[in-house]
Amino acid sequence: MANGSRQAAWEFFGTELKRRREDAGITQVELGARVFVSGGYIGRFEQAIRKPQLDVAQRIDEGGCAGS
Numbered sequence: 001m002a003n004g005s006r007q008a009a010w011e012f013f014g015t016e017l018k019r020r021r022e023d024a025g026i027t028q029v030e031l032g033a034r035v036f037v038s039g040g041y042i043g044r045f046e047q048a049i050r051k052p053q054l055d056v057a058q059r060i061d062e063g064g065c066a067g068s
Contacts, residue, residue: 011048017060018046024065035059 007015021031021042028046029039037056044050052060 008048010045010051013052013057014046014048017042017065020065021046026065031060031065034063 021028026034027039028042032039032042035056036059041050041056045052045056
């Protein structure tokens with residue numbers, strides 16, 4: 001696979017986070033409140049602007065929308 005078509009792990013995380021959040025019917029603000037960060041911070045993950053920190057990713061997995 002060429003480097004241009006490879007997706008970084010945090011980009012995949014962001015894409016999946018958005019898909020699962022939308023499937024769960026919650027906003028970025030609502031998810032942020034569940035995991036103690038701002039909705040804007042969630043948006044930065046979804047757009048692959050920021051790499052998720054391990055503790056935030058774990059909180060999203062445990063109490064956010066990962067199981068949706």
